[in-house]
Amino acid sequence: MEEVAKEIAQVLSEDAVSFDADVLEHHGRSDWSTSNSQGRSVAVVYPRSTDDVAKIARICNKRKVPMIPFGAGSSVEGNFSQPHSGICIDFAYMDKIVAFHPEDMDVVVQPGVNWVDLNNQIAHAGLFAPLDPSPTATIGGMVSTNCSGTNAMRYGTMKDWVLNLTVVLADGTIIKTRRRPRKNSAGYNLTSLFVGAEGTLGIVTEVCLKLAPIPEDTSVSVVAFPSIRAAADAASKLIRSGIQLAALEIMDEAQMRLLNQHGSETVRKRHWAEQPTLFLKFSGTTEAIKSDVARASKIIKPFAAGNKFHFARSKQDEHDLWAARKEALFTMVSTRPVGTEIWSTDVAVPVSRLPEIIELSKAECGELGIFASVIGHVGDGNFHVAMLYDPKNLEQKQAVARCVRNMMDRALEMEGTVSGEHAIGIGKKECLIDELGEVTVGLMQKLKLAVDPNWVMNPGKVFDLEIDRSR
């Protein structure tokens, strides 16, 4: 493998390859992830173009050496881990906006572009890419995990915003999946096949994103509930109402308490009720929002047991209310007790089952005697559980793992999925087989083998070459 790295250095340049131990370590694990593997790549390479990536692929494929694409390293299921070592491909220098077409409402970017930067750079044209995963995330990783975030209720997930991809296949072949029209019915939808494939079918080197007009106006409301069940029931009712919410988020009392204790200055401007809370974002014309807020308040009232509906009275107010939701995970990670790690996971279920699964999962992880909380995108039937545990305490670690596993099983019993927005990585490979069965996963393997016969594209993710049929 070292020889392969040296060959890449010869073909690209010495500067394009790093063997530095700290660099390798930084690219091999993450504090945010629950699925770090022991393996590390032998080198990190830094391509500057699609052609560079094609050269890297040809060298790796010839020698059957794994290639692992790396974006911001903010994924949580070990999606960029290197269990079989290999060459890590970091897109830090492929961070350019290639072409911006405001009149067509699309933009072509390299995979290393950060989505917050992108949205800042195109805001002047009244357009934005309406995904909002971790603020650190880059477009390549967002494509490969089919990310979403709080905006998904209104705007859908990454797969809905990719018009075409330029992809380097295992043998270095470069393909472009489609052209630029917003509507297309020509041939297989290769775009959607690569979105969410976690780099196991090819390496994304250019992305054409559809953009949305920035809404004329937005507003935020927050309301607390006597129980997580009441909050989830109210959410269910709102979803069915047809009110076009931009986002509908839930945070439990543990999260709300954390905001009062450790929130940013902005967030601690107000004292938050330490109860399960819904955050509602509205968007559209100012008139439509007024009417939507009124309708939503009416629907929520019977569930809120007299709790007041706080709605933003100014843009500053709106920003402050929403900040509480956006800071949640960061606050949790940054204030965790020394020595603890975070286990963060997500599932999604048909929306009617949401109250039940949230209540059951919360009750179970509440019994562990550790910090455990529920937070999530209830508008999509998708929620997260985050637990802080001591990795040295094996009993505790096992209890957390069991609790997560039970949550997966429960989601599957409800015809849900083991991954609403974090993809499979190495953390959920077994669960994927439980979700879809060996025959469907077998079809995925067949497709992968057709394009990556040497199994060198991010191997060990999504599924293994050999499915353990003894399970």
Add this chain to the structure above:
Amino acid sequence: MEEVAKEIAQVLSEDAVSFDADVLEHHGRSDWSTSNSQGRSVAVVYPRSTDDVAKIARICNKRKVPMIPFGAGSSVEGNFSQPHSGICIDFAYMDKIVAFHPEDMDVVVQPGVNWVDLNNQIAHAGLFAPLDPSPTATIGGMVSTNCSGTNAMRYGTMKDWVLNLTVVLADGTIIKTRRRPRKNSAGYNLTSLFVGAEGTLGIVTEVCLKLAPIPEDTSVSVVAFPSIRAAADAASKLIRSGIQLAALEIMDEAQMRLLNQHGSETVRKRHWAEQPTLFLKFSGTTEAIKSDVARASKIIKPFAAGNKFHFARSKQDEHDLWAARKEALFTMVSTRPVGTEIWSTDVAVPVSRLPEIIELSKAECGELGIFASVIGHVGDGNFHVAMLYDPKNLEQKQAVARCVRNMMDRALEMEGTVSGEHAIGIGKKECLIDELGEVTVGLMQKLKLAVDPNWVMNPGKVFDLEIDRSR
């Protein structure tokens, strides 16, 4: 092949197989299609379950006999033609709603369900499937062509509304692509791979569709323009405005004249200006619509050269205005001169290029001296040209074909697609290679070979096994 049909009759039942010449003819061509082939299947079979389809597939695959799925026969690119003969699989008896989950806003249906029937049956729950292709279309065909229609501007295309598919593969294996949550990031997006694959990768036998809440209110406005360019320019401006239109349709002066001459009684209640016309549909809350209509009128005014903005004053009025748009194609086909055939085609381009391509295409087909008109979903950068020609007049036929081919080339020069919503069928195989290149189409072939090594699933559609590299 006849033996295969007899074997199917033995395994299913005698009633499940037809050799009737009229039946074969009906399943082998269509007046709506521009790409009828000479081939006919040897038999039409009528499965009643996924298991029936699996049995058919096993028999056909073993003997390497083509299988061609048939829905309503309303596709236009020869998608259900039988150029290599084989067994036609008609889903007429697989027309049941399997499960309706109003609380989850989804429905599970068999492929033979007609979408208008479906929407009538679920309307009581305030939900609908927001696609609107030909009123005759069935869900299986809609999935396989990735259909859309006038609602796509607001709601997207078929691929955006399929939660999971049950599919029978070439060898009779049955897979389910996903479970039922509205959000999912678990494994490869097989669902989107089968949507739009025209039955060349597998046969869809069950579809779980996401549903949308029926909007609180809708409204329709109609306005005429001095030129097609002015209409298209106004459309471009509207799209960029961020006003959430439900639909934005264009019809040229030829179409409007036809409405005055041959429209239904409803449509002929008013005299239509025989000028290029935009049809706007609004949806949302009554308040939001009022504000949207006002904003849209303001944007359109400078382009309309004093033409009045007609807006519906009642639900009846709204229905009547929209009927004019919906009847257009039907009116054209049903009143065409004896002996003529229709050549209907569509392309889509990045929205800013729409005025130019519409103007050029209209000018070119206007020179042919036959009925030719432009109609389309301008909200998506997608439009249709329809021409009535005499198939016995070879010179005329060639001129029409050249005109269509030029329109494709023009769309490709503008980074558009040769098929916005009708898929490829047999009619646009060459164009697909021009659009994506041999390497990308080669990847599609590789994927097909991986799942259909005998090339028996609807062969001769989308691309051929051997790409003619002399082109």
